[in-house]
Amino acid sequence: QVQLVESGGGVVQPGRSLRLSCAASGFTFITYGMHWVRQAPGKGLEWVAVISYDGTNKYYADSVKGRFTISRDNSKKTLYLEMNSLRGEDTAVYYCAKDRYGAAAGNGFFHHWGQGTLVTVSS
C-alpha cells in the first residue's frame, strides 16, 4: 500500500533554513506528481508546492515563492522541501501528498497523504 513518511521537522529560528524529506513506498514513484501541503496550528489546509513526475515542472504558492524549493530524487523515491528565510507564519504541520496523476501542468488533487512533520519557527 502507499506509504509516505515525512521527516526533518523541528524548531528553527526565524531567518534560518530547514529541509524536509518524504520517503515514498508502495507505488511507482517516478509516475506521479508530488505536493507539499501545510496546516498551521488550529487552521485550515494550505497548498505549498508541486513537482511533476519527472521533476521538470515546479509550482509554488505565492507565500513561499523565492524562499522554498521543491525537488525529488526518483532513484531514492524521496521528495524534498528546502525552506529558507523561515518566518513565524511558516509554523505548521507539513504534509507530503501524492497526486493522482503526473502533475505535468501542476494542477491535481491529493490522492494519498503522509502523517506530516511539524515545523516551528520561533526564537
Place this chain on the structure above:
Amino acid sequence: EIVLTQSPGTLSLSPGERATLSCRASQSVSSNYLAWYQQKPGQAPRLLIYGASSRATGIPDRFSGSGSGTDFTLTISRLEPEDFAVYYCQQYGRSPPLTFGGGTKVEIK
C-alpha cells in the same frame, strides 16, 4: 486565484441524520475539478471525492458529491459516529495555485 467559500462553518447533527455541506467558488471550476477531504483530529486529511462526484477507493457510498461551475455539495446520507470531522473542498481546475476552502466542521449535536 480561485477562492473557495465553505458553508456552514459548523454543522451540528445527530448520528443517522443527513449532512449537506456547501462549497462555492469565486469563479467557475474548470472541468468540475473539485475534490473533498475529511480530516479527523490529529490525523492527515483523507480523499473522499474527486472530479466533483467520483468517490475515492474505499469510501462508503453514504458519501456523495455533486455540483458544477461554482456551486458544489458534499452529502453524507446518514451520519455514522466516525463521520464527525472537518471537511475541506479543494479546486484543481487550473494551473496553481491550488486552493482549499476554509472547512466545515460536522459535530455531534
